[in-house]
Each structure stands twice: as structure tokens, then as C-alpha cells.
Amino acid sequence: MENIWNFLGAIPWWGWILIALALIAIKDIFFNREHTIKHNFPIIGHFRYLLEGIGPELRQYIVANNREELPFNRSERGWIYASAKNGNNYEGFGTDQDIFSTHYIFINNAMLPYKLKEDHPNQSDSGFIACAKTMGAFNKRKRPFRPASIINVSAMSFGSLSAKAIESLNEGCKEAGAYHNTGEGGLSPYHRKGADVVFHFGTGYFGVRDDEGNFSMEKIIELVEQNPEVRAIEIKLSQGAKPGKGGVLPASKITKEISEIRHVPIGKDVLSPPSHSAFNNMEELVDFIEDIAEATGLPVGIKSAVGKLDQWKELASIMSKTERGPDFITIDGGEGGTGAAPPSFADHVSQPWIYAFTDVYDIFLREGITNRIVFVASGKLGFPANAAMAFALGADCINVAREAMMSIGCIQAQSCHNNTCPTGVATQNKWLQAGINIKDKSRRVNFYFTKFRKELLEMTHACGYEHPCQFTMDDVEINLSDKNLAKSLAGTFGYHKEKVPFEGVQQQLDDPNLGAAYKRTKVTTKEAETEETTPHNKEE
Structure with a gap:
């Protein structure tokens, strides 16, 4: 034995x-x-699988240029990170965009911008822009709601x-x-920290279901x-x-907390x-509505x-004849979002947002009922220029999902469906979540929303308007093809949106139905003077 040793x-x-x-x-x-x-190829073959595993990271940080990646390129992510910080x-040195590419949009500025009066409510700090319409006003709901922000967090x-x-x-x-x-997972304690909440449910009726899985009016x-x-x-x-597709919540993912929030049993697939x-x-x-x-x-x-x-x-026909129906309609783009889905669904089923929204808005416009409805747009619109286009088409509010995730640290690792999100945003792994500093990340959400609204407001004023709801379809042009390189939205989609009733920002501030969560932000963009002034477009 000693010889062996x-x-x-x-x-x-x-x-x-x-x-x-x-x-x-x-x-x-x-x-x-x-x-x-x-x-x-023993041994050497292992390097092939190693490189395949880190391929997305290599392309993201070394190979791809600033405008190349999807679904969000490096420049888009950089703007969100910088705003959030x-x-x-x-x-x-000017734009590096291909301004002649198809679907590139141009905002038509006015020769003389909108001039704020001396007594105009100060929006320079908070970027306050409330929704121009009130949800439930037409149908006389008991508790109508005017969103205090035109950009909000999606489901x-x-x-x-x-x-x-x-x-x-x-x-x-x-x-x-x-x-x-809230998304369709029920109202959790983490949704109840002071913000206005839109409770969302789907076919599983999580949070408002009975023991058989059916909708329960008593619970809602x-x-x-x-x-x-x-x-x-x-x-x-x-x-x-994944429109028209159901899903399964595996029993292994159902913790005691999730079971109580969603009203589902432990130990069974849902x-x-x-x-x-x-x-x-x-x-x-x-x-039902x-x-x-x-x-x-x-x-x-x-x-x-x-x-x-x-x-x-x-x-639309039923609503026109009966004066009943939804108070708001959220149009989701088929580009895919935070929900995990088969590629065949995410890539091909349902229309992209711009086609989807214009088709639906035109239907309600023909019935003459667009001003009864708050139109909410959702689909990669978390950038001021995209938002201006959405408002010109008829949107009243914008919901953002992936952009909001980026504001709290998402790096587009695209591992949401694997429970391995490296930043702890889209995972239930306690170790990975531990890196999230809630106080810091919540400030970043506030900064992102504030800077987004402020920049959109500046674009609005540059076009001669007080509020984004005043954008018309002739204020935005979009590249189509070589024959008609750019056309107005009205010329492209064949309608003019209905004029939104708007009496000024002060009238919004005085509205008793204004979102209760709104207040002058404690943290404003003026604090940038005390922050670092170097670019913050880097990821975590």
C-alpha cells in the first residue's frame, strides 16, 4: 500500500x-x-457544447452590434438602463438608426412648439401625464378610475x-x-405595497376560483x-x-404561498x-362583464x-346597440412577451401590435363608440417615440412588461422559462432572488417611468400639443416601401382616430377619480444633479 501511495x-x-x-x-x-x-470527437466535443451554452452571451456582448439584437437591441436596453439609473x-453624433428601413417612424414636429403658460401645472419634475379618459365613466360604474400615468406595468x-x-x-x-x-396568478402580498392595482384573471381564475376551478363571484x-x-x-x-393556448402549473412549482394566493391545491398539477x-x-x-x-x-x-x-x-355591434360592455380594452401584440410559449405560437400566431390595434380600433370607430372605451396598448411600446405613434393611432394608455423588467435589472438572458434567470427577476430560486435590493430597484422603476413620461411630454410639446392624446394620425409617418417610402398613419391604415375629450392637465389634477397612488414623486429627475453624471446604460 505504501508503494502505491x-x-x-x-x-x-x-x-x-x-x-x-x-x-x-x-x-x-x-x-x-x-x-x-x-x-x-472525445474531449474536444465538450467544447462544442460549452460554446453552444454560452453562445447567447457571446453574441450579446461581443458579436452583435448596437441595433442588431432581438427582441430588444443593445441601444434600446441601454436607454432603459440609463433612464432607470x-x-x-x-x-x-447623430442617430445610428437605418432611417430608411421599413416601419421606421417619423414624428412631425410643429414649427412653433406648445408654450406652457405661467400657471400651468409643473410637470418638469414628475413628468405627470394622466390618462385623458376615465375607465368606467360612460357606463357609470360606482368607482370609475382615471389612471394617473399613461405608462403602467403590464400583466x-x-x-x-x-x-x-x-x-x-x-x-x-x-x-x-x-x-x-397583477397578471393571472392572483393578488399576492407583493402587489399590495401602495400602488393602484388592476386585478387580472384568465381561464384558470386564479385567486377568484371555487374548489372546482370555476369563477367565483363571491371571491372577487x-x-x-x-x-x-x-x-x-x-x-x-x-x-x-400564446393566444388560444392553455397551460399547466406543475405540482412541483406550487408552494404553500402560491397555493393560498391562487386558491389551488398543493401536490396537484393545475x-x-x-x-x-x-x-x-x-x-x-x-x-359577464x-x-x-x-x-x-x-x-x-x-x-x-x-x-x-x-x-x-x-x-362592437353589441356595445353600440346596448351601451354595455368593457370599459377598457387592452390590445396585446403577437410579438410575444413574458409568457413562455412554443416558438410556433410566439413566432406566428396572432398579429403584431400595430396591425392588431389598428384593425380593432377601426372596428369600434365605425360603430362610433371609441370615446366610451379606454384603449390600452401593449407590445414593445416602452419608448417615447413608439408611445407617440401608439397615441396617434388611438391608444390612451400603455402597458410595459419586459421594459419594466429591464428597469429592475433584467439583462435579456431569455431564461425566464427555465427558472434560471441570473438577475433573480423571473425565477423562484431564492439564491438568485437574493441579489435584488427592493429599495434600489423600486427607485429605478420610478426613474424609468418619470424619464419616459418627461421625454414623451417634450416630444408632445415639440409637436404643438399639451397632452399625447392630442396626437393625430397625420403627426406620425411610417416607412412602407420603395414606391411609397413614407406615409402618414392615416394614409397607411385608412382612418382618422376620433378626437379625445381633453380639457387640460389642470382638469385631470382636479378629477376625483384620479388614481389614488398618484402624488408628486419624492424622487425626481432633478436628483440627477446629485447622482453620477456618467452614462448609466450598462447592465447590472
């Missing part, structure tokens, strides 16, 4: 490396039955996002005066009565990432079916991706 001790360090490599080679050649590359979000549930991410978003929304959509009444921060209710018909059990057609949907609105007193809306238009026409 002496022999092993005499082997140099490089000898041990050769022995290890030899063992790996033997394993690859004689015992590997899964990977042909490793079998045919209250840093320098400007760029120098992302606790479970898909971590507890700390949800809490950071809600705290940030409270400071920015924005509302926070109880939820609204016990949580006054809930200001509106949204029924998800479908979402952009099904979210493709369609609702509470209604079967448009007339029943309208009845009115029943919830009557029982809760809150505005009730719907969220949907868009494909076929026949049922949208039916809904």
Missing part, C-alpha cells in the same frame, strides 16, 4: 490532467450513447416573476403614480372589498405570446384551459391578442 505521489500535476482527460475520453467513446459529437440617456404574475421583483415593481409604481397589473367581491387599492378588473381572453368556462360567446362575455362591474363597482375590461376580426365586430 508513493507512486501516486510521484505523478506530476500535468500527469493527473492527462489521466483525467483519458478517463473522459474512455467515457465518451465506450459509455456515451446520447451525443454523437462527444463519441466521435437616473443617468445620462442621451446619445451624441406579470407572481410565480412567473419573483416575489422581490413584484414588490420592486409595485413600490416603483407607487412612487411614479402608475398602476400595477371579497377580494375587492378587502383590497381598496384594486381599481379595475381585467379579463384575459388571450395574450400575445390546468389553465385555452378557453373560459364562465362564458361561451360575445353576448355572454358582455353579460356587466355582472362583475355591478357586483364590485369597478371598471371591467378585457385583454386580448388579435387574429380574426369577426368576433371583434360582433362585440
Whole structure:
């Protein structure tokens, strides 16, 4: 035995490396039955899989240029990071965009910009821009709601996002005066940190379901009565990432906390079916909306991706004839979002936001009922120029999801569906979540929203208007093709949006239905003077 130990001790360090490599080679050649590359090229084949594993990171940081990546390129992410950190979000030496590319948009500025009067409410610090319309005003809901911010957090549930991410978003929304959509995972304690809340449910009725998984009116009444921060209710018909597809919440992911929030059993897979059990057609949907609105007193809306238009026409016709129906409509783009989905759905099912929204808005415009509805736009619109285009098309509010995730640290690792998000935003892994500082991240949400609104407001004034709702479809042009390189939105989509009733920002401030969470932000962009002035467009 002593001789063996002496022999092993005499082997140099490089000898041990050769022995290890030899063992790996033997394993690859004689015992590997899964990977042909490793079998045919032992040892070397492992480098192929290593490079494949880190390929996205190599492309993101080394190979791709500033405007090349999808779904959000480096320049877009950089603007969000810089804004969220209250840093320098400007760029120098002119644009590096391909301004002749298809779908590139141009905002037509006025020769003389809008001039603020001396007694005009000061928007320079908070970037205050409330929604020009009030949800539930036409249908005379008991508790109508005017969102205090035109940019808000879209539906992302606790479970898909971590507890700390949800809490950071809600705290940030409270400071920015924005509302926070719960997503379909139920109302968690992390959604109840002071911001206005839009309670959202889908086909699984999580949080408002009975023991059989059906919708419970008693539970939604109880939820609204016990949580006054809930200001509106949204029924998800479908979402952009996977319209018309259900899902399964595996039993392994259902913790005691998630079980209580969603009202689902522990130890059993929970099904979210493709369609609702509470209604079967448009007339029943309208009845369902009115029943919830009557029982809760809150505005009730719907969220949907868009494909076929026949049922949208039916809904608009019913609303026109009966003066009943949703108080707001959220149009989700088919570009895909935070929800994990098969590539066939995310890539091909339902229309991109710009086609979806214009098709639906035109239907309601023909019925003459657009001013009864608050139109909420959702689909990569978390940038001021994109928002200006959305308002010109008829949007009244914008919901952001992935952009809000980036404001709290998301680096577009695209591992949301694997529970391995490296920044702790889209994972339930406690270790990965531990890096999220809620106080710091909530400030970043506030800064992102504030700087977004301030820049959009400056663009609005440059075009001669006081509020983004005053944008018309002739104020924005879009590149189409070589024959007609650029056309106005009106010329492209064949309609003019209806003029939005707007009596001035002061009238909004005096509205008793203004979102309760709105207040002058404690943290304003003026604090940039005390922050670092170097660019903050880097990731975490």
C-alpha cells in the first residue's frame, strides 16, 4: 500500500490532467450513447457544447452590434438602463438608426412648439401625464378610475416573476403614480405595497376560483372589498405570446404561498384551459362583464391578442346597440412577451401590435363608440417615440412588461422559462432572488417611468400639443416601401382616430377619480444633479 501511495505521489500535476482527460475520453467513446459529437470527437466535443451554452452571451456582448439584437437591441436596453439609473440617456453624433428601413417612424414636429403658460401645472419634475379618459365613466360604474400615468406595468404574475421583483415593481409604481397589473396568478402580498392595482384573471381564475376551478363571484367581491387599492378588473381572453393556448402549473412549482394566493391545491398539477368556462360567446362575455362591474363597482375590461376580426365586430355591434360592455380594452401584440410559449405560437400566431390595434380600433370607430372605451396598448411600446405613434393611432394608455423588467435589472438572458434567470427577476430560486435590493430597484422603476413620461411630454410639446392624446394620425409617418417610402398613419391604415375629450392637465389634477397612488414623486429627475453624471446604460 505504501508503494502505491508513493507512486501516486510521484505523478506530476500535468500527469493527473492527462489521466483525467483519458478517463473522459474512455467515457465518451465506450459509455456515451446520447451525443454523437462527444463519441466521435472525445474531449474536444465538450467544447462544442460549452460554446453552444454560452453562445447567447457571446453574441450579446461581443458579436452583435448596437441595433442588431432581438427582441430588444443593445441601444434600446441601454436607454432603459440609463433612464432607470437616473443617468445620462442621451446619445451624441447623430442617430445610428437605418432611417430608411421599413416601419421606421417619423414624428412631425410643429414649427412653433406648445408654450406652457405661467400657471400651468409643473410637470418638469414628475413628468405627470394622466390618462385623458376615465375607465368606467360612460357606463357609470360606482368607482370609475382615471389612471394617473399613461405608462403602467403590464400583466406579470407572481410565480412567473419573483416575489422581490413584484414588490420592486409595485413600490416603483407607487412612487411614479402608475398602476400595477397583477397578471393571472392572483393578488399576492407583493402587489399590495401602495400602488393602484388592476386585478387580472384568465381561464384558470386564479385567486377568484371555487374548489372546482370555476369563477367565483363571491371571491372577487371579497377580494375587492378587502383590497381598496384594486381599481379595475381585467379579463384575459388571450395574450400575445400564446393566444388560444392553455397551460399547466406543475405540482412541483406550487408552494404553500402560491397555493393560498391562487386558491389551488398543493401536490396537484393545475390546468389553465385555452378557453373560459364562465362564458361561451360575445353576448355572454358582455353579460359577464356587466355582472362583475355591478357586483364590485369597478371598471371591467378585457385583454386580448388579435387574429380574426369577426368576433371583434360582433362585440362592437353589441356595445353600440346596448351601451354595455368593457370599459377598457387592452390590445396585446403577437410579438410575444413574458409568457413562455412554443416558438410556433410566439413566432406566428396572432398579429403584431400595430396591425392588431389598428384593425380593432377601426372596428369600434365605425360603430362610433371609441370615446366610451379606454384603449390600452401593449407590445414593445416602452419608448417615447413608439408611445407617440401608439397615441396617434388611438391608444390612451400603455402597458410595459419586459421594459419594466429591464428597469429592475433584467439583462435579456431569455431564461425566464427555465427558472434560471441570473438577475433573480423571473425565477423562484431564492439564491438568485437574493441579489435584488427592493429599495434600489423600486427607485429605478420610478426613474424609468418619470424619464419616459418627461421625454414623451417634450416630444408632445415639440409637436404643438399639451397632452399625447392630442396626437393625430397625420403627426406620425411610417416607412412602407420603395414606391411609397413614407406615409402618414392615416394614409397607411385608412382612418382618422376620433378626437379625445381633453380639457387640460389642470382638469385631470382636479378629477376625483384620479388614481389614488398618484402624488408628486419624492424622487425626481432633478436628483440627477446629485447622482453620477456618467452614462448609466450598462447592465447590472
